[in-house]
Amino acid sequence: MLSKKTKYGLKALTYMARKKDEAPILISEIAEAENISRKFLELILLQLKNNGFLGSKKGKGGGYYLVQEPEMISIAALIRILEGPIALLPCVSLNFYEKCDDCPDETQCSLNRLMVEVRDNTLKVLESKTLADLI
């Protein structure tokens, strides 16, 4: 299951993608439109900014805006920032790999092989879809 943080982040970005080319968008506008706690959303957008997906402007007339075209932002990349690993086991994660300490030999592990297959099928969807597909 995705955390609410991830879900909120994706919904907020979709909202922003729909209104791109307009002036910066207020946190509070997004929070209200998407039924997200405003303070919680603050933290989420900040994280997305710190990871290069959003820009911001302070003061009156300020807000957040996308710094890339929606077509260029894959959903997989966003989930990795907001949620962490997409894979079902640490030992099959491409971006957050970790050895399972109970498993002596990964190449012999049948669970590993199965989860690689699941991962590849999931990524096929999440890497091919972009923010533009969510608009």
Place this chain on the structure above:
Amino acid sequence: MLSKKTKYGLKALTYMARKKDEAPILISEIAEAENISRKFLELILLQLKNNGFLGSKKGKGGGYYLVQEPEMISIAALIRILEGPIALLPCVSLNFYEKCDDCPDETQCSLNRLMVEVRDNTLKVLESKTLADLI
């Protein structure tokens, strides 16, 4: 990510499937072979028994045994028992459906549509594979 409980459960069942037709298998044998905390594994096997996947026999010469052929036990079914929902959002879960309280209309939600696609791709793998494929 799958919990350790789920991972341990799947590994334990795979171990048992490899030794099926032998006498009942001891918790402690599985725990040692698969590097799982013995007490933790007790709880996991008990749950699998209570859900009809395992039988048990008490006393000397006792232990746990599979009550179905490995070919008949889909990995998806096991994950649903051990982990819960396979879907990434409650609103797209087939077996654990829940409405998102922030979402006014599911049919209009683009995140919902995307996550249905992810779910279907995941299930395509997990429902077609059985314990026999993990041996």
Place this chain on the structure above:
DNA sequence: TAAAAATCTACTGATATGGTAGGTTTTTAT
């Protein structure tokens, strides 16, 4: 100079995770 807006730091309550401890019941072998 005041208001608006993002930013930062810290805290909180609830829940899940990954166990551990220790006793009880059932069964089998001696």
Place this chain on the structure above:
DNA sequence: ATAAAAACCTACCATATCAGTAGATTTTTA
């Protein structure tokens, strides 16, 4: 009959994560 073996049951615990809240600070604009 009895002791050992094994599953079973109940309770507890430490830690981490989740989902949020509170409140002050900085920057920008009108």
